Amino acid sequence: MKKMTGILVILDGLAGRPTDLNGATCLERAVTPALDRLAARGALGLMDPVAPGVRPGSDTSHLSIFGYDPQRVYTGRGAFEALGIGMDVRGGDVCFRANFATVEERDGELIVLDRRAGRLPDGKPFEEAINGIRLDDFGVEFFFRASTEHRGALVLRGPGLSPAVSETDPHAVGVPVSRAEGHEAGARRTAEIVNAFTRRAHEALRDHPLNRERARRGELPANAILLRGAAAMPHLRPVTDEYGIRGVCIAGGALYKGVARLAGLTVLDVPGATGDLKTDLRAKARAALSAREDSALIFVHIKGTDNAAHDGDAQAKRQFIERADREFFAPLLADLPWDAVHLCVSGDHTTPPAVGEHTADPVPVLFVGPAVRPDGSRAFGERAAGRGGLGRFAGRLVPQLLGYCDLGPKFGA
């Protein structure tokens, strides 16, 4: 049997509504000769990213697309936020959302003066000092990363950690930083670690040169880290293990790389793949074409569609789809060996520019390749997908794609 490769391309927030552009969606209005030719060779269907009527996040929808049940494995935002800012989060890690804050020591207690350190513009310069703290005495590793403004995330890694700990953010000023507490043994120990981290972070930050500088400028020092929203990253069985394959991820955005890594994929570094409207789509196409050599699963994430939609710009969304057609799908159409490839094209949710947010509407899906039964579609779009031969289903694009490639275990005998 020929060695088959499955290529999954997710255009983020691809789907739309008839209110997008004069009675048609951006995808329907876009001129997409390459996608339409792929549709004419393949078959279309509608996907509910999570379930009918559920408004999905990008995290829950990608879990579902990779074949995981988000209702079971999505343990809370904390862990996936850490993924989303590019941290390496593994199953069992306990993650927290973090704030830089301003505190004052009184009688050995840390009193919160400002929960956002005067809306610190950027916590990055403090990252090194925080990551220089040691928690070896507890036998755990930790990773801190600043994200936007006063925000960041903390990841604890080690045996026996528990997310069942109370937060240290008192959500008020003029009161002490809360002591983390836990009930059962693992949580009590995790709470001790969190409290030690809090104390040591203050010690590492209080005399930081940047804080002395902030003080000189009359600004509040960023001399404490408040933690909330503890969540454990679930142990996911990597798709690559389950199917016994190698897989790669070509993406700009950190969250998509993070979910792909959880699924066992290797993240390729593609210069110019920026995860925004300016991303180099030809470079992504080239990377996908050459990854075929040694990968059975290639996951390509293209973000620009969603960016344009969140900006409320329907024309920009349509134009980006047209550019993706020219610069990404046309090269794939021309250069892939179509007897040895299955391709799936879809979105992770609907983002109508008029709404500017994810909505619950189902998403069009295109499958093409030798095993796919052509359904007579002539274009790729939402309404065409509603008439498509694949019907309507929830998530699971990766299992379907690898199924067409004759990969994967049999369930039963």
Add this chain to the structure above:
Amino acid sequence: MKKMTGILVILDGLAGRPTDLNGATCLERAVTPALDRLAARGALGLMDPVAPGVRPGSDTSHLSIFGYDPQRVYTGRGAFEALGIGMDVRGGDVCFRANFATVEERDGELIVLDRRAGRLPDGKPFEEAINGIRLDDFGVEFFFRASTEHRGALVLRGPGLSPAVSETDPHAVGVPVSRAEGHEAGARRTAEIVNAFTRRAHEALRDHPLNRERARRGELPANAILLRGAAAMPHLRPVTDEYGIRGVCIAGGALYKGVARLAGLTVLDVPGATGDLKTDLRAKARAALSAREDSALIFVHIKGTDNAAHDGDAQAKRQFIERADREFFAPLLADLPWDAVHLCVSGDHTTPPAVGEHTADPVPVLFVGPAVRPDGSRAFGERAAGRGGLGRFAGRLVPQLLGYCDLGPKFGA
């Protein structure tokens, strides 16, 4: 963004089979210009009320339509039967199906002489005596209601109750009323309460004037209550809480009002909405139109379709659908502001008149409103729905409807 209202109209037992009326269903044969115009603007699909091949009850299908998983929350008929006869049942209440019976006291035991009190024609006149019993010594409230003939229901409300109790109905005559028993602490206490209720109900009934009168007429006295089918009403998270909205219910039948109340909806009193073939459909349409002012979700239940089908009268079912089209859907079509409304029309199951009972066949669904992608349908019917642009899905009409209205939390980020 414009304030959106979602209107869900369930025509009970709407769907049918090609055997209904010479090769077409009642809905397909019915002349329904208003529904057909709505279909032409919207999109159709097929719903499995619970899952493919599951023959649903009205209770399980409505749970599913509201977005609950009936396989998880449907704890047994007892609780929903109590709802269905119009009792106010809340999460945690323990409910029983009840029979009026005839007993005789021998050596302090109650020996069952007749399990139906000689097929008592109506238990209502005894309700007051039974509800006059006190169970305050156990710290619980209870509510008894007679339904048809010798039947009724008992609802226990209070902390720590358990449905894991054995029944008091011995399902035999000439033997004692069974003592309720339970294994763990909550069940043991609930069993004690049930046994006290049984004893006190006998005391309240044995000298009841109506029983003395029945004795004079040579009829068996209704001097005991036998209980069976203990079930706890699940704690359901109200849809209105989850979506942060107000919702109303316009229905005649008690079960539908009950499920709607569990889902957080306010039941409107609509004079003439009788829940049968004679119901005032124009009054229901007017109520729906005016409820739009302050409700984001309007649930309208119309029962006549199912009544006609249970009677085996296909012509009456077709005629009722035609009347609903003229008197309910035509006013909605004319008077709703179609840029600010999403409407869903469906049934809760299939009831083919030739079968006279619920069947497992999928049910046609129509969605219409600005966010709905029109699918080119030209009529509302079972076969048109099978070709519709929304595909096939299980229940969840309310989440989908509110999703189109841009309401509801995001699952993930």
